[in-house]
Amino acid sequence: IEEVNVGAYCFKSQYLFSALREINNNNKKGEYYLTDIISVFRRKKLKIESVGTESEEEAFGINSKEELAKAEKILRDRALKKFLEDGVTITDPANTYIDISTRIGEDTVIKPYTIIEEDVIIGSECVIGPFARLRPGTVLSDKVEIGNFVELTRCNVGEGTKIKHHTYVGDAVIGKNVNVGAGTITANYDGKNKNKTTIKDGAFIGSGTVFVAPVTVGKGATTGAGSVLTKNTSVPDKAVVVGVPAKPVKRR
DSSP: OOOOOOSOOOOOHHHHHHHHTTOOOOSTTOOOOTTHHHHHHHHTTOOOOOOOOSOGGGGOOOOSHHHHHHHHHHHHHHHHHHHHHTTOEESOGGGOEEOTTOEEOTTOEEOTTOEEOSSOEEOTTOEEOSSOEEOTTOEEOTTOEEEEEEEEEEEEEOTTOEEEEEEEEEEEEEOTTOEEOTTOEEEOBOSSOBOOEEEOTTOEEOTTOEEESSEEEOTTOEEOTTOEEOTTOEEOTTEEEETTTTEEEEEO
16 A cells, blocks of 8 residues: 555535535444545545645654654754755754744854744844744844843844843844843833833943833943843933943943
């Protein structure tokens, strides 16, 4: 036998429900079999077609958690192959997860142990990872660098911006050529609402800065290491703020 029925069917609903009334349970187990619908269709001279596949993967059954994991790996491998063919460099495909809905520009490099979830857009010539996580709603412009242990969600990041180490950024709009120091956190959730952080072009964010959103940082502004910008803080363009809570010390 060189043909196997994988048990997947597609019916015109009006014909299906009519034919279901004509199947019976005249068998040893006294059960009703959906497969008997084909015989009913044949008697009624309705159109029947079969669809073949050259790949065994298309007919892979899922009846356990182990088989589900295998099926998910098949889909992941297909996604990685697509991105590689589109000009994306994935340095270690075996240890990289990219949802197939992701859009990635040419010459972007994805390093190992990176997770990119659904509804993410990445521009060209970016560098992502290792150990980075991009969650839904993240949009990266061209030439953005996202480093190790950085998590982004619902963010829009401008061209040339660097977020390199141990950082969480959620519900934020970050402009062009911004440097976000290690350990920066956007405290975007106040227990009821998700609030936005806005960081404008050319800002320099010191290591360990905490933004208690909503917060706005102006163009070319600087936050000192370990600063805490409290709720509704607005840092003027080119200002330097330091401390807990952060206060202006000078303008550049």
